[in-house]
Amino acid sequence: MKAYFQLQFRLFNRAIQSIGMPPLLGYVALLAVFIGSSLLLFSRTELAPYLYILLALSLIGRLGEQRRNDFLQMHFPAPQYRLIRLAENGIVALPFVLFLAYKGLFLFALALPGLSALLATLKTGMRWQLSFPTPFSRRPFEFPTGFRGNILWIGAAYFLTLMAIRYDNFNLGAFSLAAIFFTCLSFYTRPEREYYVWIFHLGPRRFLWEKMKTAWLFSALLSLPVWLALAFAFPENIYILAALLVLGWFYLVAIIVAKYSAYPGEMNISHAILLVLSIYLPPVLFVLIPVYYQKSVRNLRQTLYDPN
Amino acid sequence: MIQIENLSKRYGAKQVLHSINLHFEKGRVYGIVGENGAGKTTLFRCIAGLEPYTGSIHTDLPDLKNHLGLLFTDPFFFARMTGREYLYLLCHARGVSPGDLAQRNIFDLPLDEYAANYSTGMKKKLALTGILLQENSCYILDEPFNGVDIQSNMIITEIIHQLKAMGKTVLISSHIFSTLRDNCDEICLLRHGEVLRLVPRNDFDALEQEMKQFVIGDRIKRLDLK
Incomplete structure (x- = not known):
């Protein structure tokens, strides 16, 4: 032992x-x-x-x-x-x-x-014969797999939204919206096997654009119930809620380009530091995203066909 | 058509492929055989553009990788991704429609279960279905018969014949000689990263005998079984 x-x-x-x-x-x-x-x-x-x-x-x-x-x-x-x-x-x-x-x-x-x-007496991740249905199945893989793996967190964030409304606590509500986006960000932290990039018939720029579009659409779908409930309960803070949503989408772009800027390797400590820094200082994103984007395009050229 | 000229590959100090020259025609099936570590999978990865190499690979396609179906020996599936989602992903990636999966699921796979929980054979069949739905021009099948039941073996053999009839180029590696004999027009023998020889269909039996002699030799005797 x-x-x-x-x-x-x-x-x-x-x-x-x-x-x-x-x-x-x-x-x-x-x-x-x-x-x-x-x-x-x-x-x-x-x-x-x-x-x-x-x-x-x-x-x-x-x-x-x-x-x-x-x-x-x-x-x-x-x-x-x-x-x-x-x-x-x-x-x-x-x-x-x-x-x-x-x-x-x-x-x-x-x-x-x-x-x-x-x-300690239980085994988790039993081999269920049936899968958990998600609204994201047509566009695998990040959201269907991430959603299923984090269903408890998403449920907890929705629960927090209800509590925020019940106790009239806007900060808690904002936290729950942020928690949804943090959960979505977690779907993009690990690099996928190269086969799952290689199969795409797109060039690096189109590939990244597709990834971003999917992330925006599905994160909107996941956060919409929270956002609408909070907007209804705290109409005076609707601009803050809108800003949070936009910020969430920016972070999704940041994590996607950060991931592929290190691809096929994992993001390293410098990525982590800069991403955490951008949470405290969001304007950093305006530097971070273009830099990581260019690096991602260069990296992905090794795996994807780029006619340019 | 795939034309490989002087292809070499090295991992650090280790030379894995030495100046490979091969020509693969449309409407033909090629077997690649060799011991473990002979360089078969590396050769496939180079053709797919997954590995940098020296030498050149020419095709009549503008971009081979976007017309190539690649079946790995041990396909990887994300945890919590269903078989159906895997097929959607592969089709979406190539911009083709998956069509009616109820009809096209020829191996009767449980598409709404998680693919990572499938048995070895089911995983292989799902991965094969995926690349077939992509409507590729060339196929690389690394051990397509491994772990697959006898009924599916027959289906895969038939699929390969169909692909050949449709004018596709198919490369297969297998450790089961009979499957190569049933499917291939030509076999390429790889040893230590070099093409030892190309064997046409008429000489398959002689090749099998020769391989048996070379591989088995006096090894069983040396084991001194009692």
């Missing part, structure tokens, strides 16, 4: 190194991001403890993925397998438990280890 965790540690270090960061610095950055986003979340909404538990459980749930667990079950004796599952769920839950305790939310801090222990 010790060897298993040593291996996991090495793999995690490699994952940090693969984004161009020394492991030690990666841990410090991770801790800073974790504390920063936790503080931010708790400063924004009174529903933070529930969202926090949901976030922790969704991360822990990933460890219960079926194929991974089948592998562990095959190679470790049953008592060791259970111990491994309990230990790794506990490791992921620990920072969340500590932060909840720090905030004096002891009931939540006690509930989380219990729930994570319960999750």
Whole structure:
């Protein structure tokens, strides 16, 4: 079991190194991001403890993925397998438990280890025979697959919209709209296999344009219920809501061109820093998008036929 | 038509393909055989434009990649993408209509289930269906019979014959000699990244005997089975 965790540690270090960061610095950055986003979340909404538990459980749930667990079950004796599952769920839950305790939310801090222990007995990602229908099926793959993988988050964002209207909290509503767009952005963070680019009969510019059009259309479809509900409930803030929508579309363009500017590799730490910077300073997008766009076109020329 | 001239490929210090010269005609089926690591998949990837190489590949098409159906040995599917969505994606990418999938789903695949959860054979059949719906002029089929049931094997063989009759160029790699004998007009023998020879249909039996002798040799004896 010790060897298993040593291996996991090495793999995690490699994952940090693969984004161009020394492991030690990666841990410090991770801790800073974790504390920063936790503080931010708790400063924004009174529903933070529930969202926090949901976030922790969704991360822990990933460890219960079926194929991974089948592998562990095959190679470790049953008592060791259970111990491994309990230990790794506990490791992921620990920072969340500590932060909840720090905030004096002891009931939540006690509930989380219990729930994570319960999750250690379950396997997620069972092979369902039927798929979840989506309105995006005609234009795969980002939105149909992303929507299905993040259905809980999207549901939570819709729920937050209802809460925002019920408690007359516009900030929470704006947060829920932003959460929808952040979820859409997450569909574009990983590069697809080259075959899924190669199959297109388009040149790089047309290819990127198609990707953007699909992202705009489908993100509008996903965010429309939230947007309309908020516009109806907070008509005095309709300009802010419109600005959020437009900003969301700009970020979608930014993430698409950022992704293909690194293609076929993954986005690295410089992409992450600049994208995060653009969240705090949106005008950065006006520089970022054209630069990444040109780079994407150059990169995609290696995979797509470009008559020009 | 595909004309390959002096094609070479190197991964770092390792030379994978050495000055390959091949000519593939329309309406003919070509088999590419060789041991694991002989360079078959690399050759296919170079033809598809997925790898940079030295040398040249000429075709009578303006852009080969947009008229090429490429079936990988182990096709990849996104998690949570249905078979139907995969077919839509492949058709949308080439700007062709998928048509009536209820009718064109000749392997009776469960198109509304997630493709990543399909069995090995079903994945292969889905990927093959996808490239057939794209209406390509050339096909590269890397191990098309691998993991596929006997009924589908027969269907695939028939499809290859049909493609040939329609004047398409088909390249197949397979580790099952009988499938190549049934389908190919010519077999290209690759060894260590070099074209060892091109064998016409009349000489397939001799090639099989020769390969058996070369590959098996005294290996089984050396195992000293008891």
